[in-house]
Amino acid sequence: MKLNKIVVSMFAAGVMASPLAHATDGYFSDGYGMKAKGMAGVGIALPQDALAAANNPAGMVMVGDRVDLGVDLFKPSRGADIANAGFVVNGANDGNGKGLFAIPEFGYNKMLDAKSSLGVSVYGNGGMNTQYNANLFRGTGPAGINLEQLFIAPTYAFKLNDKHAIGVSLNLVYQTFSATGLQSFQNPGYTSNTAALTDNGKDSSTGVGLKVGWTGEVTSTVTLGATYQPKTKMSKFSKYAGLFAEQGGFDIPANYGVGIAVKATDATTVSADYKVIQYSGVPAIANTLTAGGLLGAANGMGFGWTDVKVIKLGVSQVLNDAWTVRAGYSHNTQPIPASQTMFNILAPGVVQDHLTLGATWNVSKLNELTVGYMHAFSQTVNGPGAIPVPGFFGGDANIHMYQDSLGFAYSWKL
Numbered sequence: 072m073k074l075n076k077i078v079v080s081m082f083a084a085g086v087m088a089s090p091l092a093h094a095t096d097g098y099f100s101d102g103y104g105m106k107a108k109g110m111a112g113v114g115i116a117l118p119q120d121a122l123a124a125a126n127n128p129a130g131m132v133m134v135g136d137r138v139d140l141g142v143d144l145f146k147p148s149r150g151a152d153i154a155n156a157g158f159v160v161n162g163a164n165d166g167n168g169k170g171l172f173a174i175p176e177f178g179y180n181k182m183l184d185a186k187s188s189l190g191v192s193v194y195g196n197g198g199m200n201t202q203y204n205a206n207l208f209r210g211t212g213p214a215g216i217n218l219e220q221l222f223i224a225p226t227y228a229f230k231l232n233d234k235h236a237i238g239v240s241l242n243l244v245y246q247t248f249s250a251t252g253l254q255s256f257q258n259p260g261y262t263s264n265t266a267a268l269t270d271n272g273k274d275s276s277t278g279v280g281l282k283v284g285w286t287g288e289v290t291s292t293v294t295l296g297a298t299y300q301p302k303t304k305m306s307k308f309s310k311y312a313g314l315f316a317e318q319g320g321f322d323i324p325a326n327y328g329v330g331i332a333v334k335a336t337d338a339t340t341v342s343a344d345y346k347v348i349q350y351s352g353v354p355a356i357a358n359t360l361t362a363g364g365l366l367g368a369a370n371g372m373g374f375g376w377t378d379v380k381v382i383k384l385g386v387s388q389v390l391n392d393a394w395t396v397r398a399g400y401s402h403n404t405q406p407i408p409a410s411q412t413m414f415n416i417l418a419p420g421v422v423q424d425h426l427t428l429g430a431t432w433n434v435s436k437l438n439e440l441t442v443g444y445m446h447a448f449s450q451t452v453n454g455p456g457a458i459p460v461p462g463f464f465g466g467d468a469n470i471h472m473y474q475d476s477l478g479f480a481y482s483w484k485l
Contacts, residue, residue, distance in 0.1 A: 095447055095474065097348055097379045097406045098199045098218070098420050099326070102126075102427075103192070104176070105141045105480035108443035109429015110385025111399025113342040115330025116286055116296035117385075120441075120482060121178025124192040124226040126344075127284035127298040127330070128238030131180050132188040132228035139178040141441070141480025146171050149201055149472040151416040156458050156466025158255070159413070160207040166419070168202025168213055176480070186230040192240070196220040196323065199418045206252045207416065210269070214252030216417045217273075220323070221245045224282065235287040242280040242300070244323060248308050249273045250417075256314075260462065262366040264313030271310035276321060278305035292334040299327040302352055315355040316363065316371035324356070325349045328381075338389040343382070350376040350406060360414055361459055374418055375411030380404045385427070397429035397443075405452065412454030412468040419470035422447040439482040449473035 095101035102112025104122030114123060118130025120139045149166045153159050180190030202215035221244070228238030253269035262268050280303030286296040303323035312319035328346035335341050351357045358373030366372050385399035402424050407415050415421075429443040451471040458466035 095422060095425060095445075096346070096381050096403050097350060097376065098418070099196060099348055100194070101401065101425050101445055101447070103194050104139065104178070105143075105441040105443045105478050106397065106429065106431065108143070108445060108478060109397035109399065109427055109441070110342060110387060111383045111401040111425060111427045113330065113344045113383045113385040113399065115284070115298055115328050115344045115346075116294045117330065117332040117340065117342040118286070120480070121180040121190055122176055122192045122194060123178075124190065124224045124238070124240045124282070125194050125222070127286060127296050128224075128226045128240040128282055129228050129236045129284040129286040129296065129298075131190050131226050131238055132182070132186070132230055132236045133286070134180055136182055136485035137178075137180055138483045138485065139176070139480055140482075141176045141478055143174040143176070143443075143476050143478035144171065145174055145474070145476040147200075147472060147474045149419045149470075151207070151412075151419065151471070152469040153207060154467040154469075156468075157464025158209070159416070159458055159463070159466055159468065160205070160209060161466075164203050164205060164207045164416075166201035166203050166215065166416075168204050168215060169200060172200070181485070188228045190226050192222075192224045192226060194222050194224075196222050196244075199420060201417050201419070203252070208253060208255045210252040210254035212252050212270075214417075216250045217248065219247045235285070237285050238283070240282040242282055242303060244278045244280060244303055244305065246276045246305065246321070247273050248276070248311060248321065250311060250314060253314070256366060262313040263364075263368045263371065264318070266313065267310055267319070268313040268366065274308045274310035276305045276308055278303045278323065280304075280323065294332045296330040297328070301325050302349070313367040315367065316358050316373050317354055317369055318367055320353075321355050322353045324353050340387045341385075343384045346381040346383070348379045348381070351378050360411055372414070374414050375408060376406040377404075377408065379406045393433050395431045397427075399427040401425045401427075407452050407470070409452055409454050410457055412452055412457040412470050413459075413463070415470055416468055419472050421450045421452045421470060421472050422474055423450050424448045437484045441480045441482065443478045445474070445476045447472075447474035
């Protein structure tokens with residue numbers, strides 16, 4: 072395929088995809104590509120489809136000529152239980168004003184020659200959504216937020232030799248954000264910009280970043296991989312300059328990871344990834360409720376998230392020429408300390424343990440149908456005294472979440 076046709080395909084994919092809230096590893100997705108999702112998201116050393124660039128750009132040169140198109144039906148259950156509070160309304164609060172999200176994914180890859188490939192992976196990096204129809208912040212209308220992120224990742228990968236490859240993705244990032252029902256924070260005692268805090272509709276932000284990776288076969292049965300993505304500087308959410316620190320700043324955190332894939336038998340592959348997401352490098356996410364200044368200021372109050380470390384373990388088993396089955400488990404450290412649960416009523420990304428199942432049916436030699444299921448077990452972070460007495464009149468904020476998703480993808484080998 073000529074280069075201009077490849078570029079057209081990239082932009083068409085970007086227009087098509089509009090990922091919605093999907094919070095698992097903090098607010099990052101649990102996995103990219105339906106085959107990886109069936110194995111708890113492992114993929115740094117195990118490329119399986121044209122979404123491989125989201126896990127490790129080097130993997131694209133290993134998957135050949137193909138197109139992958141999928142959708143993940145994602146259903147989170149989130150809420151907050153408040154007690155002994157003055158500023159926040161006491162009681163059990165359901166944040167599921169919107170309960171089901173359809174998250175598309177798209178991948179295209181073309182081998183330029185025997186040693187190099189050019190492709191694109193289009194995916195939702197993550198997101199967060201809550202809608203409390205009863206306004207627990209004593210504002211007007213439903214209280215909640217909606218964060219969506221879209222990555223379009225044109226990727227070039229190159230084989231150094233028969234066993235090792237490197238790759239680089241140019242990440243074109245588009246994100247949107249909206250907040251409603253936070254009028255109680257709209258006073259000079261809480262925010263540096265009263266007009267740019269809530270109910271300003273959807274705002275957008277863009278940025279350009281990189282992701283680099285390596286993968287190598289170190290023995291006939293063991294493959295290793297490593298990947299790194301620096302922090303992506305994003306334009307500011309000007310409509311919410313009075314909510315997020317740095318006058319509306321909301322950058323994409325740096326993250327890195329390593330992986331291993333072991334061919335245990337001709338039919339069985341076991342793979343594991345270790346990943347770190349550096350939320351602490353983004354003030355809007357990392358600044359704490361008590362140590363921060365006014366909302367929107369350079370040192371403004373934030374969500375108090377810490378870095379997340381993720382361990383993923385997956386296995387795939389080829390049953391016959393037609394069927395492959397998969398399973399996986401992942402665990403991540405808790406991003407939200409007990410002292411920071413008040414603001415995280417809006418963003419209760421507390422789940423830590425995920426179980427996944429998946430399968431691929433080879434419809435023909437050139438076509439595949441893949442299904443993946445994920446359950447994130449219920450998790451609660453109790454925050455006794457997390458609502459500060461100065462300014463917020465004290466109280467306890469206990470936040471909780473669990474999640475389920477079911478996805479389908481169809482693939483064409485070109």
